[in-house]
Amino acid sequence: MFLLLRKLNRLRRQADLERGPGGSLAVRHVDAGSCNGCESELNSVANTFYDLQRFGINIVASPRHADVLLITGPVTRRMREPLLRAYEAMPEPRLVAALGDCALGCNLLGLPSEHLDGVESVLHVDVRIEGCPPSPAAIASALEAALAAGLGR
């Protein structure tokens, strides 16, 4: 245990990560039909190489606690309703981020009757993060930029 903690501490020092601008963002993620690639990368931004939490950006458990709704996937027919309910549960002001090419409506696969054409078919998108899937570095810098632009204040 102590060995592990020491090792993690060293990793963190080696990475020599900078602190971000002030403020914070509470992010609620909703998977609206992704391939699991975006989820995997979103989990990776918490690892010691990126450590997104150092910017004050945290993934929170409920939309009621969230400033940002971070959506992956093209929005399948069956996830449309749960997605909108999560959005309605958020306090205002609230932001919508589309994570990955599917959420942005690019190169979609599947039956048109089973999914919409990305998040913009149902909600206004404030933050766009491109990639298939976007790398953890891209996710971190997009959210940090949103924070720096004052979207979190």
Added chain:
Amino acid sequence: MRLESERVPPGRWRRTVVERQASGARFGSLHATAGEVRLLLVLPGGGCTLLITGGAEVESIVADVPAAGWAEREAHDLYGIEFLGHDPMRPLVLHSAEEWRVPVTGGGVHDVAVGPIHAGVIESGHFRFHAVGERILLLDLRLFYKHRGLEKAARGVALDQGIVYAQRACGTCAVANSVAYAQAAETVLGLQCGIATAHARTLLLEMERLYNHLGDLSAICAGIGFAAGGMALAALKERAQRLNQQLFGHRFLFDTVEVGGTSIEISSADARRAGAEVTAIVADAGIVWRELSFNGSVQDRLCGVGVLSHHQALRTGAVGPSARASGVDLDARSSAPDLLYPGFRSARLVDATGDVAARAEMRKIELEATGQLLDPLLQDGIRPERGRRQLEEQRMGFGRVESPRGETVCVVEGKSGGIERFHLRTASYANWPALIDVVPGNLLPEFPLINKSFELCYACVDR
């Protein structure tokens, strides 16, 4: 790989399946087309046959082959096939109906509904528990929130282009799914690939297993709130994915597998450097594992939780590390003629207890085995290669690959160069019913841990 098909009269369907099962064939997958049902049986040598029967009404085989339960429900929902004797026929894919729910009965039993949106960064799916206090009596799942209709959408697409439908079914099993598709499609097209393609695909499959197993072990640590172990393993997963990026240009190895050859080019020097990094990652994982093994509070949470018995694993048709942790000696790599697994022997536990601890240890052993498999594969570089049209074209073909989560099978039927029907049964699809079987009797707070020890995808089930 070549797939022999056999038509069975509807009146003899169930009897034929029982006979084949008695002679050693194992359930692979079941899917429907408009008005027909197709059953893929895996033969003891690793080959497959496809049994086909016609008619909108077919005898159900669930009483003899419980593993076919989900597949029959899906065929009913998507193709309107009636399975006589499958009662109640609860919806699996269709969400409009309410009949999927099991009514809550008994005193003091309450219903706990979770999802489709979960508390963490997790895929969407709905779980419904019947519980007394914290003790779970029953778990029911309602997945397919992410259903994109990939199989139907692939219809008519050129066989060599259709691989994206298999790949994009799931990000973290992308290689396994694409290799299974490529093997099937190449058979239909009569293409034969050479040693470089086999080399590239085996390398890709094992690189996929490397980062997945590290991620799964990290998730198990996270499942018991052991952050130090979780973060250490997540850092190793990151290193493995960065290596993927360096060698193949993609962290999830997307677009690395193609039908009819390989475009991968790696120099010997790059390959050896990557080999050294793989060795270092596996060695570091060994250090973390040692820490976990000697940590009483970790071991205490893993042992005896979520036990999948040997019998349950066989009955539900479980595959992969989860089945092997219950003593089922089943690994598609043991018979993979199109890949480079010479003299492969599946990893075995001394004590296959089938609990979370066994599933974690299984992954650790397989991680080391993957390191050993990768070592010779990364001694030499790879040069691009194109397969040749040497064989006769076929109406159908199959692919069978061991993904990080277990055996994945793919059936492709083609007509004049296009996909007529494509079916992908991934390891996660096979293992969800095993998870449902395991959970009753455990406590609600243990569920996330049990779930993580199986680490099943939703995306490649929902497709």
